Amino acid sequence: MSLIRDKGLQPERTSMSWLRTQLVLFCVGLIYIRGTVEFAPLVWIGLTAMVFASVSTLYNKIRFTRQFFDRMAVSHDEARVKVALSAVILLLSGSYLLFIWHQFLF
Numbered sequence: 001m002s003l004i005r006d007k008g009l010q011p012e013r014t015s016m017s018w019l020r021t022q023l024v025l026f027c028v029g030l031i032y033i034r035g036t037v038e039f040a041p042l043v044w045i046g047l048t049a050m051v052f053a054s055v056s057t058l059y060n061k062i063r064f065t066r067q068f069f070d071r072m073a074v075s076h077d078e079a080r081v082k083v084a085l086s087a088v089i090l091l092l093s094g095s096y097l098l099f100i101w102h103q104f105l106f
Contacts, residue, residue, distance in 0.1 A: 018060045021085070025053035028092055036099060045095045052088045056081070 032046025059081060 015060060018056070022053040022056055022060070025049045025056075025088065025092075029053065032092075032096075039099055039102070042095055042099055045091060049088060049092055052084070056085065 026049070029046040029048075029050035032042045032049065036042040036046075063078070
């Protein structure tokens with residue numbers, strides 16, 4: 001039994017997952033800025049998340065409006081973008097953990 005490849009929907013699903021990630025990053029950035037004004041590092045981290053969400057929107061506009069082919073591989077630039085996204089998410093979660101730890105200790 002051979003599998004039938006879905007040529008049309010995979011890029012759309014990937015684009016939608018990127019959009020959800022961008023919305024979450026932007027909203028978390030807003031929450032960091034609005035809710036933690038007294039803790040300046042989180043404000044800067046929130047701004048970083050919002051800027052990264054905005055820049056990745058432009059990247060996705062370019063990336064997911066191209067024609068896709070069956071055997072398109074992930075390029076080195078795309079891998080770097082995914083590593084940068086992971087780093088921003090790690091920065092957000094680690095900084096929030098430090099903020100909560102700081103709130104409980106002081």
